[in-house]
Amino acid sequence: MAKPRRVGAEQSETRTTLLDVTERLMVEKGHAAVSSRQVAKAAGVTPALVHYYFSTLDDLFLAILHRRSKSLLEHLQRLVEQCDRPMRATWNALRDPRNTGLLLEFVSAANHRKAIQHQLAETAQRIRSTQVELLGPRIEAAGLGDAFTPAATITLMNAVAYEMVLERSIGMVYGHDEGAALIEILIDRIDKA
Amino acid sequence: MAKPRRVGAEQSETRTTLLDVTERLMVEKGHAAVSSRQVAKAAGVTPALVHYYFSTLDDLFLAILHRRSKSLLEHLQRLVEQCDRPMRATWNALRDPRNTGLLLEFVSAANHRKAIQHQLAETAQRIRSTQVELLGPRIEAAGLGDAFTPAATITLMNAVAYEMVLERSIGMVYGHDEGAALIEILIDRIDKA
DNA sequence: GTCTATAGTTCGATAGAC
DNA sequence: GTCTATCGAACTATAGAC
Structure with a gap:
C-alpha cells in the first residue's frame, strides 16, 4: 500500500512554478x-x-525529466522540419547548458537516486535515437566515410557538447575551440549536402 | 588567522587508507x-x-585530486615512452571509470565546493595539455587532415570517453559501439603512422 | 593517534489547522 | 491550496579525554 496522500493537480500554476524554479x-x-x-x-x-x-x-x-524531455523532443522535430541547417541547429542546442547541463545534472543525481536512473536512461536513449532518426538521412547523404554512420556521428557531436558544457562549468576550456572547429566542419558538410 | 589545529602527518598509513577509501x-x-x-x-x-x-x-x-593527478601524469608519461601504441593505451585509460569517472565526480563536486573548482580546472588543463604534448607529434605525423590538430584530436578522444563513462553509469549505451569504432579508426591510424 | 561526546545545522516528510 | 509545527535522521566540525 503506497501513500494515499493528497497531491496537487497537474494543471496547477503553483506546480508549474515549482518545476520552473527547480529546473x-x-x-x-x-x-x-x-x-x-x-x-x-x-x-x-x-x-x-x-x-x-x-x-x-x-x-x-x-516530473521535470518528463516535462523537459517532451519539450526537447518537440524542439528537435521543429529544428529538422523548419531549419535549413538542422545539424548546426542541433549542435547549438546541445551546447546550451539549459539542455545538456540539465541532462548532466540528472546523470549525476541518478547516482544516489536510483528511482530516476531507469527513467533517465530511457529518456536519454529516446532523445538520442530521435536525433539519429531525424538527422540520419542527411548524414548518410553527405557520405563522410564508412565509419561516419548516423549513430556514430550523432554520438560524436553529443560527446563534444557534453565535454564543453562540463568543462566550461569549472572554467576549463583548453582545446574547446579546436574541438568545436572539427565538429563544425562535419556539421557544415552535412548541412550543405 | 586560519586554524592552528592538529593535523596528521602526510606519511601516515591511516591517512593513505582514508584517501583510498574516499576515492x-x-x-x-x-x-x-x-x-x-x-x-x-x-x-x-x-x-x-x-x-x-x-x-x-x-x-x-x-588531497585526492593532488595524489591522483600526480600518478595519472606519471602513468601517461610511461604509456607514451614504453608502449608501441600510445594512442590506444591512452584511450583505454580514458575509458576506465577509475580515471575518467573520478574526474567527472570532481567536476560535479565542484558545483557546490567552490574551494576545489580552481584547483580542478588547473589539474584538468595540465592533464589535457600533457596529453597533447606527449601525443601531438604522432598525431601530426599521421596527417589526418588540417582540422585534426593535436588539441582537436585529443579533445575529441576525451569527449567520447567522457560520454561513454557518464552514460554507461546510468545504463545508457546507445551509439557507443559505433562512436568508439570511429575513434578507434583515428587512433589506429595515428599509432601506425 | 584515536576515541567519546556534543553543539549546531540542514534535511525529508508528515500531521493537522485554516 | 497553503500554512505552522514538528519528528527523526544525517551531516560538519570541535573540544577534550585517553
Whole structure:
C-alpha cells in the first residue's frame, strides 16, 4: 500500500512554478542544491507545499525529466522540419547548458537516486535515437566515410557538447575551440549536402 | 588567522587508507556519498579521525585530486615512452571509470565546493595539455587532415570517453559501439603512422 | 593517534489547522 | 491550496579525554 496522500493537480500554476524554479536551480547550482526548503524559498512558498505537489523529491525530479524531455523532443522535430541547417541547429542546442547541463545534472543525481536512473536512461536513449532518426538521412547523404554512420556521428557531436558544457562549468576550456572547429566542419558538410 | 589545529602527518598509513577509501567511494557511489561518517565507517575508524587528518572535507577532496593527478601524469608519461601504441593505451585509460569517472565526480563536486573548482580546472588543463604534448607529434605525423590538430584530436578522444563513462553509469549505451569504432579508426591510424 | 561526546545545522516528510 | 509545527535522521566540525 503506497501513500494515499493528497497531491496537487497537474494543471496547477503553483506546480508549474515549482518545476520552473527547480529546473533553474539544477542548471545554476546543481541537483544537490535542490531540497524542499531551497525550492520553496526560491518559489516563495513553504516546504510543506512542495511536498503537497510532489510527495517525494524523486517525484519532483521525475516530473521535470518528463516535462523537459517532451519539450526537447518537440524542439528537435521543429529544428529538422523548419531549419535549413538542422545539424548546426542541433549542435547549438546541445551546447546550451539549459539542455545538456540539465541532462548532466540528472546523470549525476541518478547516482544516489536510483528511482530516476531507469527513467533517465530511457529518456536519454529516446532523445538520442530521435536525433539519429531525424538527422540520419542527411548524414548518410553527405557520405563522410564508412565509419561516419548516423549513430556514430550523432554520438560524436553529443560527446563534444557534453565535454564543453562540463568543462566550461569549472572554467576549463583548453582545446574547446579546436574541438568545436572539427565538429563544425562535419556539421557544415552535412548541412550543405 | 586560519586554524592552528592538529593535523596528521602526510606519511601516515591511516591517512593513505582514508584517501583510498574516499576515492573508491567517489567512483562507486559518487562524491555525494563522501561524508566524514561514511568515510570513517568504510575505513573502520571514527568520524573525528577523518577530521584529524583533513580539517574539512574540501581538504580531503583536494588531497585526492593532488595524489591522483600526480600518478595519472606519471602513468601517461610511461604509456607514451614504453608502449608501441600510445594512442590506444591512452584511450583505454580514458575509458576506465577509475580515471575518467573520478574526474567527472570532481567536476560535479565542484558545483557546490567552490574551494576545489580552481584547483580542478588547473589539474584538468595540465592533464589535457600533457596529453597533447606527449601525443601531438604522432598525431601530426599521421596527417589526418588540417582540422585534426593535436588539441582537436585529443579533445575529441576525451569527449567520447567522457560520454561513454557518464552514460554507461546510468545504463545508457546507445551509439557507443559505433562512436568508439570511429575513434578507434583515428587512433589506429595515428599509432601506425 | 584515536576515541567519546556534543553543539549546531540542514534535511525529508508528515500531521493537522485554516 | 497553503500554512505552522514538528519528528527523526544525517551531516560538519570541535573540544577534550585517553
